[in-house]
Amino acid sequence: MAEYAEPVQGLLDELSRVLGHQVQVEAAGAASGVLNHDQGDLTVNADGQVTVTITDTTNIDYTLSHELVHFMMNMKGYLMMEMPLHGDDQEYDAMRISTAKLLELAAQHVMVVAWQRENGLLDDGVDQSVIAGFEQQLDDEDPDHPDDMIAFRTLLLLDGLVYVHQMPKPDNTLRAWRNRYPAAMAAAEDLFALISEHEPDTPRRLRGVEVKLLAHFEQFLIDQGYAQLSLPDFVVVPPVLSQRQLRLELTQLYTLNETSLNVDGDDLTGYVAQGNTDEQTAFVLTLPSDAASADALQALYQRPVKDVLDEFELTYSER
Structure with a gap:
Protein backbone atom coordinates (compact mmCIF):
# COMPACT_ATOMS: atom_id res chain seq x y z
CA MET A 1 0.00 0.00 0.00
CA ALA A 2 1.36 3.40 -0.98
CA GLU A 3 2.22 5.83 1.79
CA TYR A 4 1.04 9.42 1.55
CA ALA A 5 1.60 12.49 3.68
CA GLU A 6 -0.67 12.44 6.75
CA PRO A 7 -3.02 15.23 5.54
CA VAL A 8 -3.42 13.51 2.16
CA GLN A 9 -4.15 10.15 3.79
CA GLY A 10 -6.67 11.90 6.02
CA LEU A 11 -8.37 13.35 2.96
CA LEU A 12 -8.46 9.90 1.33
CA ASP A 13 -9.94 8.38 4.47
CA GLU A 14 -12.57 11.11 4.79
CA LEU A 15 -13.65 10.73 1.20
CA SER A 16 -13.74 6.94 1.46
CA ARG A 17 -16.02 7.20 4.51
CA VAL A 18 -18.38 9.53 2.67
CA LEU A 19 -18.48 7.34 -0.44
CA GLY A 20 -18.66 4.04 1.40
CA HIS A 21 -15.73 2.56 -0.51
CA GLN A 22 -12.04 3.16 -1.02
CA VAL A 23 -10.78 5.73 -3.51
CA GLN A 24 -8.49 4.09 -6.04
CA VAL A 25 -5.17 5.79 -6.80
CA GLU A 26 -3.14 4.82 -9.86
CA ALA A 27 0.25 6.55 -10.03
CA ALA A 28 2.81 5.78 -12.71
CA GLY A 29 5.21 7.52 -15.04
CA ALA A 30 8.46 9.40 -14.78
CA ALA A 31 9.13 12.36 -12.50
CA SER A 32 9.61 15.36 -14.79
CA GLY A 33 10.54 17.76 -11.99
CA VAL A 34 7.74 20.17 -12.87
CA LEU A 35 4.18 20.26 -11.60
CA ASN A 36 1.07 21.22 -13.55
CA HIS A 37 -2.62 20.45 -13.47
CA ASP A 38 -2.52 18.02 -16.38
CA GLN A 39 -0.66 15.42 -14.33
CA GLY A 40 -3.72 14.17 -12.44
CA ASP A 41 -7.26 13.19 -13.34
CA LEU A 42 -10.20 12.10 -11.20
CA THR A 43 -12.97 10.00 -12.71
CA VAL A 44 -16.20 8.61 -11.29
CA ASN A 45 -17.39 5.34 -12.83
CA ALA A 46 -21.02 4.37 -13.36
CA ASP A 47 -20.97 2.38 -10.11
CA GLY A 48 -19.69 5.42 -8.17
CA GLN A 49 -16.11 4.20 -7.89
CA VAL A 50 -13.67 7.14 -7.74
CA THR A 51 -10.26 6.73 -9.35
CA VAL A 52 -7.42 9.24 -9.35
CA THR A 53 -4.90 8.69 -12.13
CA ILE A 54 -1.49 10.34 -11.79
CA THR A 55 0.77 10.34 -14.84
CA ASP A 56 3.79 12.22 -13.46
CA THR A 57 5.28 11.16 -10.14
CA THR A 58 7.21 14.36 -9.39
CA ASN A 59 5.11 14.91 -6.25
CA ILE A 60 2.27 12.46 -5.75
CA ASP A 61 1.04 14.12 -2.55
CA TYR A 62 0.69 17.44 -4.37
CA THR A 63 -1.10 16.04 -7.40
CA LEU A 64 -3.34 13.65 -5.46
CA SER A 65 -4.43 16.27 -2.92
CA HIS A 66 -5.14 18.71 -5.74
CA GLU A 67 -7.61 16.29 -7.34
CA LEU A 68 -9.18 15.25 -4.03
CA VAL A 69 -9.78 18.79 -2.76
CA HIS A 70 -11.51 19.67 -6.04
CA PHE A 71 -13.77 16.64 -5.67
CA MET A 72 -14.52 17.32 -2.01
CA MET A 73 -15.48 20.90 -2.88
CA ASN A 74 -18.00 19.64 -5.41
CA MET A 75 -19.48 17.27 -2.84
CA LYS A 76 -19.84 20.16 -0.37
CA GLY A 77 -21.92 22.31 -2.71
CA TYR A 78 -19.25 24.06 -4.78
CA LEU A 79 -20.93 23.30 -8.07
CA MET A 80 -19.23 22.87 -11.43
CA MET A 81 -20.11 24.89 -14.51
CA GLU A 82 -22.23 23.09 -17.09
CA MET A 83 -22.36 23.43 -20.88
CA PRO A 84 -25.59 21.79 -22.09
CA LEU A 85 -25.94 24.02 -25.16
CA HIS A 86 -24.13 23.59 -28.45
CA GLY A 87 -23.96 25.31 -31.79
CA ASP A 88 -23.14 24.03 -35.25
CA VAL A 236 -24.42 27.55 -17.08
CA VAL A 237 -23.26 28.51 -13.59
CA PRO A 238 -25.70 26.59 -11.37
CA PRO A 239 -27.48 28.72 -8.77
CA VAL A 240 -26.77 28.81 -5.04
CA LEU A 241 -30.03 29.80 -3.39
CA SER A 242 -31.42 30.39 0.07
CA GLN A 243 -34.64 28.75 1.26
CA ARG A 244 -36.39 32.09 0.83
CA GLN A 245 -35.21 32.42 -2.77
CA LEU A 246 -36.32 28.88 -3.54
CA ARG A 247 -39.85 29.82 -2.45
CA LEU A 248 -40.01 32.90 -4.69
CA GLU A 249 -41.77 32.84 -8.05
CA LEU A 250 -39.43 32.14 -10.96
CA THR A 251 -40.07 35.58 -12.43
CA GLN A 252 -38.65 37.25 -9.32
CA LEU A 253 -35.19 35.80 -9.93
CA TYR A 254 -34.91 34.84 -13.59
CA THR A 255 -35.83 35.83 -17.13
CA LEU A 256 -36.38 33.05 -19.68
CA ASN A 257 -34.99 33.70 -23.14
CA GLU A 258 -35.27 31.35 -26.08
CA THR A 259 -31.79 30.39 -27.24
CA SER A 260 -30.66 30.01 -30.83
CA LEU A 261 -28.28 27.27 -29.70
CA ASN A 262 -29.16 23.59 -29.83
CA VAL A 263 -30.27 21.35 -26.97
CA ASP A 264 -30.13 17.58 -26.91
CA GLY A 265 -33.31 15.83 -27.99
CA ASP A 266 -35.72 16.03 -30.89
CA ASP A 267 -38.39 18.71 -31.21
CA LEU A 268 -37.20 20.56 -28.11
CA THR A 269 -36.61 24.27 -27.62
CA GLY A 270 -34.09 25.58 -25.13
CA TYR A 271 -34.72 28.52 -22.83
CA VAL A 272 -31.86 30.00 -20.85
CA ALA A 273 -32.79 31.24 -17.39
CA GLN A 274 -30.70 34.35 -16.80
CA GLY A 275 -30.41 36.04 -13.43
CA ASN A 276 -32.31 39.30 -13.15
CA THR A 277 -29.37 40.86 -11.31
CA ASP A 278 -26.26 39.29 -12.94
CA GLU A 279 -27.60 38.30 -16.41
CA GLN A 280 -25.74 34.99 -16.10
CA THR A 281 -27.34 31.76 -17.31
CA ALA A 282 -28.19 29.73 -14.21
CA PHE A 283 -29.93 26.81 -15.93
CA VAL A 284 -31.50 25.78 -19.22
CA LEU A 285 -35.08 24.59 -19.61
CA THR A 286 -35.88 22.29 -22.51
CA LEU A 287 -39.52 22.36 -23.55
CA PRO A 288 -41.38 20.54 -26.33
CA SER A 289 -41.38 22.95 -29.25
CA ASP A 290 -45.14 22.59 -29.77
CA ALA A 291 -45.82 23.34 -26.08
CA ALA A 292 -43.54 26.33 -25.56
CA SER A 293 -46.30 28.90 -25.84
CA ALA A 294 -46.48 32.29 -24.19
CA ASP A 295 -49.08 30.87 -21.80
CA ALA A 296 -46.83 27.95 -20.88
CA LEU A 297 -43.94 30.28 -20.14
CA GLN A 298 -46.16 32.56 -18.09
CA ALA A 299 -47.29 29.58 -16.04
CA LEU A 300 -43.64 28.67 -15.40
CA TYR A 301 -42.85 32.21 -14.31
CA GLN A 302 -45.52 32.02 -11.61
CA ARG A 303 -44.26 28.77 -10.07
CA PRO A 304 -41.82 28.62 -7.12
CA VAL A 305 -38.19 28.40 -8.17
CA LYS A 306 -37.65 25.14 -6.27
CA ASP A 307 -40.58 23.45 -8.01
CA VAL A 308 -39.17 24.31 -11.44
CA LEU A 309 -35.64 23.25 -10.55
CA ASP A 310 -36.83 19.94 -9.12
CA GLU A 311 -39.26 19.12 -11.93
CA PHE A 312 -36.61 19.63 -14.61
CA GLU A 313 -33.94 17.90 -12.44
CA LEU A 314 -31.65 20.92 -12.61
CA THR A 315 -28.46 21.39 -10.61
CA TYR A 316 -28.53 23.85 -7.71
CA SER A 317 -27.11 24.26 -4.25
CA GLU A 318 -28.97 25.41 -1.15
CA ARG A 319 -27.31 27.79 1.28
Whole structure:
Protein backbone atom coordinates (compact mmCIF):
# COMPACT_ATOMS: atom_id res chain seq x y z
CA MET A 1 0.00 0.00 0.00
CA ALA A 2 1.36 3.40 -0.98
CA GLU A 3 2.22 5.83 1.79
CA TYR A 4 1.04 9.42 1.55
CA ALA A 5 1.60 12.49 3.68
CA GLU A 6 -0.67 12.44 6.75
CA PRO A 7 -3.02 15.23 5.54
CA VAL A 8 -3.42 13.51 2.16
CA GLN A 9 -4.15 10.15 3.79
CA GLY A 10 -6.67 11.90 6.02
CA LEU A 11 -8.37 13.35 2.96
CA LEU A 12 -8.46 9.90 1.33
CA ASP A 13 -9.94 8.38 4.47
CA GLU A 14 -12.57 11.11 4.79
CA LEU A 15 -13.65 10.73 1.20
CA SER A 16 -13.74 6.94 1.46
CA ARG A 17 -16.02 7.20 4.51
CA VAL A 18 -18.38 9.53 2.67
CA LEU A 19 -18.48 7.34 -0.44
CA GLY A 20 -18.66 4.04 1.40
CA HIS A 21 -15.73 2.56 -0.51
CA GLN A 22 -12.04 3.16 -1.02
CA VAL A 23 -10.78 5.73 -3.51
CA GLN A 24 -8.49 4.09 -6.04
CA VAL A 25 -5.17 5.79 -6.80
CA GLU A 26 -3.14 4.82 -9.86
CA ALA A 27 0.25 6.55 -10.03
CA ALA A 28 2.81 5.78 -12.71
CA GLY A 29 5.21 7.52 -15.04
CA ALA A 30 8.46 9.40 -14.78
CA ALA A 31 9.13 12.36 -12.50
CA SER A 32 9.61 15.36 -14.79
CA GLY A 33 10.54 17.76 -11.99
CA VAL A 34 7.74 20.17 -12.87
CA LEU A 35 4.18 20.26 -11.60
CA ASN A 36 1.07 21.22 -13.55
CA HIS A 37 -2.62 20.45 -13.47
CA ASP A 38 -2.52 18.02 -16.38
CA GLN A 39 -0.66 15.42 -14.33
CA GLY A 40 -3.72 14.17 -12.44
CA ASP A 41 -7.26 13.19 -13.34
CA LEU A 42 -10.20 12.10 -11.20
CA THR A 43 -12.97 10.00 -12.71
CA VAL A 44 -16.20 8.61 -11.29
CA ASN A 45 -17.39 5.34 -12.83
CA ALA A 46 -21.02 4.37 -13.36
CA ASP A 47 -20.97 2.38 -10.11
CA GLY A 48 -19.69 5.42 -8.17
CA GLN A 49 -16.11 4.20 -7.89
CA VAL A 50 -13.67 7.14 -7.74
CA THR A 51 -10.26 6.73 -9.35
CA VAL A 52 -7.42 9.24 -9.35
CA THR A 53 -4.90 8.69 -12.13
CA ILE A 54 -1.49 10.34 -11.79
CA THR A 55 0.77 10.34 -14.84
CA ASP A 56 3.79 12.22 -13.46
CA THR A 57 5.28 11.16 -10.14
CA THR A 58 7.21 14.36 -9.39
CA ASN A 59 5.11 14.91 -6.25
CA ILE A 60 2.27 12.46 -5.75
CA ASP A 61 1.04 14.12 -2.55
CA TYR A 62 0.69 17.44 -4.37
CA THR A 63 -1.10 16.04 -7.40
CA LEU A 64 -3.34 13.65 -5.46
CA SER A 65 -4.43 16.27 -2.92
CA HIS A 66 -5.14 18.71 -5.74
CA GLU A 67 -7.61 16.29 -7.34
CA LEU A 68 -9.18 15.25 -4.03
CA VAL A 69 -9.78 18.79 -2.76
CA HIS A 70 -11.51 19.67 -6.04
CA PHE A 71 -13.77 16.64 -5.67
CA MET A 72 -14.52 17.32 -2.01
CA MET A 73 -15.48 20.90 -2.88
CA ASN A 74 -18.00 19.64 -5.41
CA MET A 75 -19.48 17.27 -2.84
CA LYS A 76 -19.84 20.16 -0.37
CA GLY A 77 -21.92 22.31 -2.71
CA TYR A 78 -19.25 24.06 -4.78
CA LEU A 79 -20.93 23.30 -8.07
CA MET A 80 -19.23 22.87 -11.43
CA MET A 81 -20.11 24.89 -14.51
CA GLU A 82 -22.23 23.09 -17.09
CA MET A 83 -22.36 23.43 -20.88
CA PRO A 84 -25.59 21.79 -22.09
CA LEU A 85 -25.94 24.02 -25.16
CA HIS A 86 -24.13 23.59 -28.45
CA GLY A 87 -23.96 25.31 -31.79
CA ASP A 88 -23.14 24.03 -35.25
CA ASP A 89 -19.40 24.77 -34.99
CA GLN A 90 -17.80 22.17 -32.72
CA GLU A 91 -14.43 23.91 -32.71
CA TYR A 92 -16.04 27.18 -31.58
CA ASP A 93 -17.95 25.36 -28.84
CA ALA A 94 -14.76 23.64 -27.69
CA MET A 95 -13.07 27.04 -27.40
CA ARG A 96 -15.91 28.36 -25.25
CA ILE A 97 -15.88 25.29 -23.03
CA SER A 98 -12.13 25.29 -22.47
CA THR A 99 -12.12 29.04 -21.74
CA ALA A 100 -14.89 28.71 -19.16
CA LYS A 101 -13.22 25.72 -17.52
CA LEU A 102 -9.91 27.57 -17.13
CA LEU A 103 -11.68 30.52 -15.49
CA GLU A 104 -13.58 28.16 -13.20
CA LEU A 105 -10.42 26.30 -12.16
CA ALA A 106 -8.59 29.52 -11.37
CA ALA A 107 -11.38 30.55 -8.98
CA GLN A 108 -11.49 27.14 -7.33
CA HIS A 109 -7.73 26.93 -6.96
CA VAL A 110 -7.82 29.68 -4.33
CA MET A 111 -9.17 27.10 -1.89
CA VAL A 112 -7.21 24.15 -3.27
CA VAL A 113 -3.87 25.93 -2.86
CA ALA A 114 -4.89 27.29 0.56
CA TRP A 115 -5.66 23.75 1.77
CA GLN A 116 -2.34 22.43 0.49
CA ARG A 117 -0.34 25.24 2.09
CA GLU A 118 -2.20 25.07 5.39
CA ASN A 119 -1.48 21.33 5.53
CA GLY A 120 2.23 21.66 4.91
CA LEU A 121 2.33 20.20 1.39
CA LEU A 122 3.91 23.27 -0.20
CA ASP A 123 7.47 24.44 0.37
CA ASP A 124 10.04 26.32 -1.67
CA GLY A 125 10.89 23.26 -3.74
CA VAL A 126 7.25 22.60 -4.61
CA ASP A 127 6.72 26.29 -5.37
CA GLN A 128 9.58 26.26 -7.85
CA SER A 129 8.25 23.10 -9.53
CA VAL A 130 4.80 24.68 -9.88
CA ILE A 131 6.25 27.92 -11.31
CA ALA A 132 8.29 25.85 -13.77
CA GLY A 133 5.10 24.05 -14.78
CA PHE A 134 3.39 27.31 -15.66
CA GLU A 135 6.41 28.75 -17.48
CA GLN A 136 6.87 25.55 -19.47
CA GLN A 137 3.54 26.28 -21.18
CA LEU A 138 4.24 29.96 -21.93
CA ASP A 139 6.32 31.56 -24.66
CA ASP A 140 7.64 35.02 -23.90
CA GLU A 141 5.80 37.92 -25.47
CA ASP A 142 7.53 39.81 -28.24
CA PRO A 143 6.27 43.42 -28.11
CA ASP A 144 7.61 44.03 -31.64
CA HIS A 145 5.71 41.07 -33.08
CA PRO A 146 2.37 40.61 -31.27
CA ASP A 147 0.82 37.17 -31.67
CA ASP A 148 -2.63 35.73 -31.06
CA MET A 149 -1.75 33.93 -27.82
CA ILE A 150 -2.66 36.71 -25.39
CA ALA A 151 -5.98 35.08 -24.41
CA PHE A 152 -4.30 31.76 -23.58
CA ARG A 153 -1.45 33.48 -21.73
CA THR A 154 -3.93 35.53 -19.74
CA LEU A 155 -5.91 32.47 -18.64
CA LEU A 156 -2.79 30.53 -17.67
CA LEU A 157 -1.27 33.47 -15.83
CA LEU A 158 -4.51 34.07 -13.94
CA ASP A 159 -4.27 30.53 -12.62
CA GLY A 160 -0.60 31.12 -11.88
CA LEU A 161 -1.37 34.28 -9.93
CA VAL A 162 -3.74 32.35 -7.68
CA TYR A 163 -0.79 30.15 -6.69
CA VAL A 164 1.92 32.82 -6.61
CA HIS A 165 -0.02 35.17 -4.35
CA GLN A 166 -0.18 32.44 -1.72
CA MET A 167 3.60 31.94 -1.77
CA PRO A 168 5.57 33.41 1.17
CA LYS A 169 7.72 35.46 -1.24
CA PRO A 170 5.86 36.13 -4.50
CA ASP A 171 7.61 39.34 -5.61
CA ASN A 172 10.42 37.84 -7.71
CA THR A 173 8.03 35.70 -9.70
CA LEU A 174 5.59 38.57 -10.21
CA ARG A 175 8.38 40.85 -11.49
CA ALA A 176 9.67 38.17 -13.84
CA TRP A 177 6.23 37.49 -15.28
CA ARG A 178 5.50 41.19 -15.76
CA ASN A 179 8.72 41.48 -17.77
CA ARG A 180 8.22 38.34 -19.83
CA TYR A 181 4.46 38.63 -20.49
CA PRO A 182 3.57 42.33 -20.00
CA ALA A 183 0.27 42.47 -21.89
CA ALA A 184 -1.08 39.15 -20.65
CA MET A 185 0.02 39.83 -17.07
CA ALA A 186 -1.79 43.17 -17.07
CA ALA A 187 -4.98 41.42 -18.17
CA ALA A 188 -4.46 38.51 -15.76
CA GLU A 189 -3.91 40.86 -12.81
CA ASP A 190 -7.12 42.71 -13.64
CA LEU A 191 -8.98 39.40 -13.50
CA PHE A 192 -7.16 38.31 -10.36
CA ALA A 193 -8.36 41.47 -8.64
CA LEU A 194 -11.91 40.14 -9.00
CA ILE A 195 -10.90 36.95 -7.20
CA SER A 196 -8.97 38.64 -4.42
CA GLU A 197 -11.70 41.24 -3.86
CA HIS A 198 -14.39 38.58 -3.38
CA GLU A 199 -12.76 35.64 -1.58
CA PRO A 200 -14.45 32.53 -3.06
CA ASP A 201 -14.64 30.68 0.25
CA THR A 202 -18.33 29.65 0.13
CA PRO A 203 -20.38 28.15 -2.72
CA ARG A 204 -22.27 31.43 -3.11
CA ARG A 205 -19.12 33.55 -3.22
CA LEU A 206 -17.43 31.14 -5.61
CA ARG A 207 -20.38 31.41 -7.97
CA GLY A 208 -20.26 35.20 -7.77
CA VAL A 209 -16.56 35.23 -8.63
CA GLU A 210 -17.09 32.87 -11.57
CA VAL A 211 -19.91 35.03 -12.93
CA LYS A 212 -17.70 38.13 -12.76
CA LEU A 213 -14.78 36.33 -14.42
CA LEU A 214 -16.94 35.16 -17.32
CA ALA A 215 -18.32 38.66 -17.94
CA HIS A 216 -14.96 40.44 -17.60
CA PHE A 217 -13.07 37.96 -19.76
CA GLU A 218 -15.77 38.26 -22.40
CA GLN A 219 -15.22 42.03 -22.45
CA PHE A 220 -11.45 41.54 -22.56
CA LEU A 221 -11.80 39.36 -25.68
CA ILE A 222 -14.00 41.99 -27.33
CA ASP A 223 -11.47 44.72 -26.50
CA GLN A 224 -8.72 42.58 -28.05
CA GLY A 225 -10.72 42.20 -31.27
CA TYR A 226 -11.61 38.53 -30.82
CA ALA A 227 -14.93 37.03 -31.87
CA GLN A 228 -17.52 37.23 -29.12
CA LEU A 229 -17.86 33.96 -27.19
CA SER A 230 -21.06 34.95 -25.35
CA LEU A 231 -19.79 33.16 -22.25
CA PRO A 232 -22.48 34.46 -19.82
CA ASP A 233 -25.13 33.05 -22.17
CA PHE A 234 -23.44 29.80 -23.22
CA VAL A 235 -22.09 28.73 -19.83
CA VAL A 236 -24.42 27.55 -17.08
CA VAL A 237 -23.26 28.51 -13.59
CA PRO A 238 -25.70 26.59 -11.37
CA PRO A 239 -27.48 28.72 -8.77
CA VAL A 240 -26.77 28.81 -5.04
CA LEU A 241 -30.03 29.80 -3.39
CA SER A 242 -31.42 30.39 0.07
CA GLN A 243 -34.64 28.75 1.26
CA ARG A 244 -36.39 32.09 0.83
CA GLN A 245 -35.21 32.42 -2.77
CA LEU A 246 -36.32 28.88 -3.54
CA ARG A 247 -39.85 29.82 -2.45
CA LEU A 248 -40.01 32.90 -4.69
CA GLU A 249 -41.77 32.84 -8.05
CA LEU A 250 -39.43 32.14 -10.96
CA THR A 251 -40.07 35.58 -12.43
CA GLN A 252 -38.65 37.25 -9.32
CA LEU A 253 -35.19 35.80 -9.93
CA TYR A 254 -34.91 34.84 -13.59
CA THR A 255 -35.83 35.83 -17.13
CA LEU A 256 -36.38 33.05 -19.68
CA ASN A 257 -34.99 33.70 -23.14
CA GLU A 258 -35.27 31.35 -26.08
CA THR A 259 -31.79 30.39 -27.24
CA SER A 260 -30.66 30.01 -30.83
CA LEU A 261 -28.28 27.27 -29.70
CA ASN A 262 -29.16 23.59 -29.83
CA VAL A 263 -30.27 21.35 -26.97
CA ASP A 264 -30.13 17.58 -26.91
CA GLY A 265 -33.31 15.83 -27.99
CA ASP A 266 -35.72 16.03 -30.89
CA ASP A 267 -38.39 18.71 -31.21
CA LEU A 268 -37.20 20.56 -28.11
CA THR A 269 -36.61 24.27 -27.62
CA GLY A 270 -34.09 25.58 -25.13
CA TYR A 271 -34.72 28.52 -22.83
CA VAL A 272 -31.86 30.00 -20.85
CA ALA A 273 -32.79 31.24 -17.39
CA GLN A 274 -30.70 34.35 -16.80
CA GLY A 275 -30.41 36.04 -13.43
CA ASN A 276 -32.31 39.30 -13.15
CA THR A 277 -29.37 40.86 -11.31
CA ASP A 278 -26.26 39.29 -12.94
CA GLU A 279 -27.60 38.30 -16.41
CA GLN A 280 -25.74 34.99 -16.10
CA THR A 281 -27.34 31.76 -17.31
CA ALA A 282 -28.19 29.73 -14.21
CA PHE A 283 -29.93 26.81 -15.93
CA VAL A 284 -31.50 25.78 -19.22
CA LEU A 285 -35.08 24.59 -19.61
CA THR A 286 -35.88 22.29 -22.51
CA LEU A 287 -39.52 22.36 -23.55
CA PRO A 288 -41.38 20.54 -26.33
CA SER A 289 -41.38 22.95 -29.25
CA ASP A 290 -45.14 22.59 -29.77
CA ALA A 291 -45.82 23.34 -26.08
CA ALA A 292 -43.54 26.33 -25.56
CA SER A 293 -46.30 28.90 -25.84
CA ALA A 294 -46.48 32.29 -24.19
CA ASP A 295 -49.08 30.87 -21.80
CA ALA A 296 -46.83 27.95 -20.88
CA LEU A 297 -43.94 30.28 -20.14
CA GLN A 298 -46.16 32.56 -18.09
CA ALA A 299 -47.29 29.58 -16.04
CA LEU A 300 -43.64 28.67 -15.40
CA TYR A 301 -42.85 32.21 -14.31
CA GLN A 302 -45.52 32.02 -11.61
CA ARG A 303 -44.26 28.77 -10.07
CA PRO A 304 -41.82 28.62 -7.12
CA VAL A 305 -38.19 28.40 -8.17
CA LYS A 306 -37.65 25.14 -6.27
CA ASP A 307 -40.58 23.45 -8.01
CA VAL A 308 -39.17 24.31 -11.44
CA LEU A 309 -35.64 23.25 -10.55
CA ASP A 310 -36.83 19.94 -9.12
CA GLU A 311 -39.26 19.12 -11.93
CA PHE A 312 -36.61 19.63 -14.61
CA GLU A 313 -33.94 17.90 -12.44
CA LEU A 314 -31.65 20.92 -12.61
CA THR A 315 -28.46 21.39 -10.61
CA TYR A 316 -28.53 23.85 -7.71
CA SER A 317 -27.11 24.26 -4.25
CA GLU A 318 -28.97 25.41 -1.15
CA ARG A 319 -27.31 27.79 1.28
